[in-house]
Amino acid sequence: MTSENQRSVEIERTSVGAYEIRNVRGGVLALGTGDDEHFTPVELLLAAIGGCSGIDVDVVTSRRGKPERFVIRVRGDKVRDEDGANRMENLEVEFDLKFPPGPEGDRAREAAPRVIRLSHDRLCTVSRTVELGTPVSTFQVGER
Template sequence: MSDTHRWVEIERVEPGVFRARNARGGELHVAGDGGELFTPVELLMVAIAACSAADVDVITSRRAEPEELRARVDAHKVRDETGNSLRDIQVTFTARFAEGEAGDAARAALPRAVQTSHDRSCTVSRTVEAGTPVQVLLA
C-alpha cells in the first residue's frame, strides 16, 4: 500500500470567501454561498469529475487525442435527520474521437477506462464511496 501525504489549506479573505492553497502554490477561491465562485459542494463534484476525466484521458489519449472529452456530475443535495449530504451522484462522460483506426481504438478503450477509473484509480470517488471518516481537530 502506498501512502503519500497530501494537504491543502484555506484562509478567509473576506466574509464567506476563502482562498485555498495547495503544496505546489496553486490557489483558488471558494464561497460558502456561491455567487460566481464555486461552493464547497460544487468543488467536491468537480473533484469527482476531474479525477475520473484525468484517468480516462490518460488511457484514451494514448490511442487518439479526443476532439471532445467531458465529464458531468449530477447529484441531489438533501437535508434529513442526519444532516446535509449528496445523494444519487452520477458521472456522465461524453467523448468524441476522430474517425479512423486511432479513434476506433480510443472509442474501444473508453468503456474500460471509465470502469477502471471508478473501480480502482479515481481516489476521489473511491474515497466518497468508501465513506472514509473525516476527523475534525481544533489547533
C-alpha cells in the same frame, strides 16, 4: 500517515464567506458560499469526483487518439436527512466523448468504457473514498 503519501490543502479566510484554497505547489482557488461566481465546497467535491476519473480516462484514451470532444458532467442531489444533516446522493459522472474517425479514434473509443470502469472501481482516489465512507476527524488548534 507518511509525508510521501500525505496530500493537503490550506484554506484561508479572505472575508466573510470567502476563502482561498492553496496547494503545496502554489495553486490557488477561490471558495465561497454560492453568492458569487466562486465555487462552493459541494461544487468542488463534484469537480474532484469528475476530474479524478476524467484524468484517468483522458490519459489512456489520448494515447490512442486525440479526442474531438471530452466533457465530463457531474451531478447529484443535495438532501437533508431526517435528523437534519446535509449530504449528497444520486451522484453521477457522465462522459461525453467523441473521437475522430479512423484507427486511432477506434482504439480510443474501444478503450473508453473499460477505462471509465477501471477508474471508478480501482483508480480514482476521490470517488473510491466517497463510496467507502472514510471517516473525517475535525479539531481546533490555536486559541481556544
